[in-house]
Amino acid sequence: NVEISRLESPTLLRYLAQRGIPKEIAQKYCVKVDYQLRGKDYYAIGFENNAHGYELRNAAFKGSYPPKHIxxxxxxxxxxxxxxxxxxxxxxxxxxxxxxxxxxxxxxxxxxxxxxxxxxxxxxxxxxxxxxxxxxxxxxxxxxxxxxxxxxxxxxxxxxxxxxxxxxxxxxxxxxxxxx
The missing domain is CATH 3.40.1360.10 (Dna Topoisomerase Vi A Subunit; Chain: A, domain 2)
Incomplete structure (x- = not known):
């Protein structure tokens, strides 16, 4: 259960701002990914790769949604x-x-x-x-x-x-x- 949407989450944008990344740049290249893991709902910043997988980041998590690729x-x-x-x-x-x-x-x-x-x-x-x-x-x-x-x-x-x-x-x- 993965949903992709425009990156509008204040929490995720604040995380990126703390890393020095402004909203305009983040929204140009990233999306919000909502996903479930072991029955719990999560969301993260998503950066798509060439195989249509996503690198996922938020303040508490660094991972990916397969497949991994450049x-x-x-x-x-x-x-x-x-x-x-x-x-x-x-x-x-x-x-x-x-x-x-x-x-x-x-x-x-x-x-x-x-x-x-x-x-x-x-x-x-x-x-x-x-x-x-x-x-x-x-x-x-x-x-x-x-x-x-x-x-x-x-x-x-x-x-x-x-x-x-x-x-x-x-x-x-x-x-x-x-x-x-």
Whole structure:
């Protein structure tokens, strides 16, 4: 029992605002997903992947509605940005790092192999991956597979876990006061 609707929930929008993501960006890329689990009703922010599954987030839950897959947003550009998760992608939108560039959101580093074939088509691949072992290993693998066209953009947020952590550090008070 899964229902998809426009993202209007004040609770979910407040959660995203606390992460530095304004309503306009959230509503452009995300939906509200109502679902049942073990007889209980839940709802979360949903970010659709290429296999029509959803990454699900709320203040208390991080998961997915299968199948797991990458999300490829194509704008006909010869450059592509790569993100581990959709919150980092939304953060890049807020920071204006995307500017019409194509995007692949891995939705988990375990989906990295699914991204390699589409990434071969790009002239430049910019990686905004997490500053942890998994993010560094994913970057190395992409560089091995795709060569010198792969660039590491994590130097933009060196003292932060990921791009969203960096965004929240730039606007610490604003992030909780964004209009819903």
């Amino acid at each position: 999300t490829h947003i194509s704008n006909g550009n010869d450059r592509c940005n790569v993100f581990e998760g959709f919150i980092d992608f939304l953060s890049a939108e807020r920071l204006r790092y995307n500017d019409g560039t194509d995007t692949i959101v891995l939705n988990s580093v375990s989906n990295l192999n699914k991204a390699i074939a589409p990434l071969r088509e790009y002239r430049v691949v910019s990686c905004y991956l997490d500053n942890d072992n998994a993010g560094r290993a994913a970057f190395v693998k992409l560089q091995q597979e795709l060569g010198d066209k792969v660039m590491d953009k994590s130097a933009l947020y060196p003292n932060h876990k990921d791009l969203n952590d960096y965004l929240m550090s730039l606007y610490p008070k604003q992030s909780t006061k964004l209009k819903l």
